[in-house]
Amino acid sequence: MTNTKAAQGGALQRANYTTTFGSLRDHQKGGVDLIADDARHYAFSNIFDVASTMPAWDRVAVAKNWEYVLETVRAEGTSPWYASTHDEFAICMDDGGTEIVVELVKPDSAVAPAGTEGAVLLEHEPVGRAMGRILLKRGHQALLPQGSAYRFVKKGDAGVLLIQTIGGELTQYRWSEICQTV
Numbered sequence: 001m002t003n004t005k006a007a008q009g010g011a012l013q014r015a016n017y018t019t020t021f022g023s024l025r026d027h028q029k030g031g032v033d034l035i036a037d038d039a040r041h042y043a044f045s046n047i048f049d050v051a052s053t054m055p056a057w058d059r060v061a062v063a064k065n066w067e068y069v070l071e072t073v074r075a076e077g078t079s080p081w082y083a084s085t086h087d088e089f090a091i092c093m094d095d096g097g098t099e100i101v102v103e104l105v106k107p108d109s110a111v112a113p114a115g116t117e118g119a120v121l122l123e124h125e126p127v128g129r130a131m132g133r134i135l136l137k138r139g140h141q142a143l144l145p146q147g148s149a150y151r152f153v154k155k156g157d158a159g160v161l162l163i164q165t166i167g168g169e170l171t172q173y174r175w176s177e178i179c180q181t182v
Helices: 047-052
Strands: 059-065 067-080 088-094 099-106 127-137 141-143 151-165
Touching: 047 059, 047 067, 047 088, 047 151, 099 141, 127 141
Parallel strands: none
Antiparallel strands: 059 067, 067 151, 088 141, 088 151, 099 127, 099 151
16 A cells, blocks of 8 residues: 555655553543534543442443443452353453453353343352353453353452443443543
8 A cells, every 4th residue: 555645755744642551540531522523423431430430340331332232340359140141251451450360150050041131140159060260461351151150350459341242131321421421
């Protein structure tokens, strides 16, 4: 690919950008800079800003595409057990200085009702075969397989997970609280 201005002998101008990865302890809220548009046409939220004000293990939607959502989760202590009838993915966005552990169990019987969308909260620890543990540090992703039960364990400072799932009974929609509107 040829840059037309450079090919014609003109000076090639490159923008200088610095990418800064945020964390729960060090983030800027950010926003959308509008030139000739209306803020109501956009949704913007910052996962670290959202996680900084929420209770541990709440699941707050920060992005939505049809039925699919990205949920921000404040990881602190040990979560309840969850299950889903479809695959989910968890990405460690901030490990708070120590890893986040995902514990997986293959239950002896179905723990999420058939046809349920999104994660469901289990009332009891699942009975079944341990599938293993996944250790997540910043930038690592874990598959949470359909039909499995899982929980997260976070020791030390709080961290942040981003979970890709289908919106369900645990998904909290707080658009008016978390999105830039002006």
